[in-house]
Amino acid sequence: MFGLLLNWMKSNKMLPQISDTERQALEAGSVWIDGEFFGGNPDFSKMLAEAYSRVSPEEQAFLDGPVEELMRMIDRYEINRTKQVPPEILEFLKSKGFMSFLIDKKYGGLKFSKLAISTIMAKVTSYNAGVGTYVVIPNTLGAAELIIHYGTQEQKDHYLPKLARGEYIPCFGLTEPTAGSDAASIKAEGEVFRDADGEIKIRLNFRKRYITLAPVANLVTLACKLRDPQELLGKGQEPGITCLMIHKGTPGFSSGDHHMPIGDAFDNGPLYGKDVVVPAGNIIGGVERAGQGWKMLMEQLAGGRAVSLPAGAVGGAKAVAAATGAYSMVRQQFGIAVGRMEGVEDKVGKIAALSYLLEASRVFGCSALDAGQEPPVTSAILKAYTTELSRQLIIDGMDVFSGAGVMQGPNNILGIGYSTAPVGVTVEGANIMTRTLIVFGQGAIRCHPHALEVVHGVEEGDVGKFRKHLLGWFGHVIAGFGRTLVRGLTRGWTVSVPEVAPETRTYYRRLGWAAARYGLYTDLAMFAIGGKLKARGKLTGRYADALAWQLLGFSALRRFEAEGRRAEDLPLVQYALEYSLTQVQQAYEGIIANFDGLLGSLLRLLVTPGLRLNPLATLPSDRLSHAAALTIQSHNAQFQRLTEYVFTPPENAGGLGRLLRAFRLVTEVQPILAKIHAAQKARKLPRGTAEELAGEAAHLGVIEREEANQVAAALAARLEAVEVDVFKPEQYYTDSKGSQGIYFGAPEPKRVVNG
Incomplete structure (x- = not known):
């Protein structure tokens, strides 16, 4: 019976089809607390036991010393005007080890925790992306990280010390004109051959774009599709995606041109290669690692997405909170601070609470990485939702600053961040793709307690495995129906809640109720829509929203417990959870409204009335918005704690420095x-x-x-x-003869046609 069912499901493609590249993505990393929500019955005691760390004394000393010294060297307006990071800053970055955070001390690196790396990136990048990229790129996916994990000993001995000292400035060449989020479709090609002296080499042709630090890098890690017609490497004729290194100056390799990113100026540009020849030994990990590039990328992206991009986004959100809270009390209209006007106060309360939530998710996610987890689904959520939320909060902050936000110049505090926000949203896969394809596309199979094993059973023709996990899945569905019904009727009172702050117990109950519904709705989608889920991006995007906001909401609860249940922070937690659960509620309404077929019609008939009459939450009340706003409207210990690791210029400096001085004096x-x-x-x-x-x-x-x-x-x-x-006229106007020419693509001599 089960054998017949297995064959029927296989022939009718009832389950999502998994390609080789998708399989490597699914098998990369680990399942973390995201699995608790897919399971539909989260164990909050276990989840609260997950690490929520602080930086070490050594790392804090680096933050207080070299990082603070670096920040005081940065003239963000001048860097954006000239589009150049001054040589003295670059030398400082190299000499103080800012490019060596991943590298072990025996190779001359600092070897910091992921949390410390993220915290440093948050402080630097949110203030100036031009300088920040020289910290982010050497310490994320690229030469150092890949060599550390996969390199030969010879590669480690040669490259890591020079990367640590900044002798090598790295960049990572992945994105192409026809391959962005769909990185597996890259056209960059490497062909293996034996040269005249008998050495095995690789001839490369490629055209990359959007590569950060490409114009200034002297060591490129390139992702390409490797072909080996003569099978010289012993990996077949099509080994597949491979990561290898190219040194600047290699014949046929061209770099140095710039794209012009929106907002903060930073070095970004294309890479071109025409018949570039490198030794086979330039493959990261040597010949044995040929064809393993996609696996490498998926394994390292699983953790990396939770570090650099969330760092910049969360650092930006906290900077917005610091500036907006201060400005709302310094700026007056009608004889009162604008922050006392309810319309403005509503924006300030939202910024305060959601920046608290974002910082919680950043620290919680990095703590998981430092504890040995590499959760790809959570990492994708952190990347997509922190960058999107940060963009929203910057817009809210600009509304509060109003005219002061849109007038550019050295004293403008939020304008550059506002312009730069779309960059984080698009990097490492546009958020649209992350939300509609990756989060639920991977999570529904990888994080589900039975789905992946059922898929394996079908693919392998293993009737025993298929029977065991399919029956387990059916039992899971039945239990899910029961949990969802009971928790809905009791508004989560049947959820097991550990010893937590009494004021937050309701949120654990409602998260448990939301998770029961999520587990059930996931099962219904897998059974009823199955292999067609990939094409239902609007629907899977709502599933991603529901999962993301449950995870983000729990992060705020985890922070509140880890920081000792500070009573003054309670309004922030309450606002964050009411807001998060409302987003989950809206996602569920959208899922039911757009579910397919007869099952969808039944759900709309039976479930929709209950969804609306018995919601998980509604948006935070005016009273709660007021209380949340107050947390950042006085220059006191709470304000300083909530904006920790935001760079505060000296009070005699312009911009944020003079604003915070005024804020302090107004408070006093x-x-x-x-x-x-x-x-x-x-x-x-x-x-x-x-x-x-x-x-x-x-x-x-x-x-x-x-x-x-x-x-x-x-x-x-x-x-x-x-x-x-x-600005005086002579400062404001630019002679048209001095304007820079802009072109699209490469000049004709450098144009390469892949094939």
């Missing part, structure tokens, strides 16, 4: 202004702004003369902080 005079307000209510002082009445209040003895001076200083600082840049 609030008790003094309260005395003036009280005197006004008692009719001891006339109507008017408290700041303007400070002198008269001192004269009448309502406040001390020194206090009046404090108010005057705060007023002066506030007025200075809201000024925008003004």
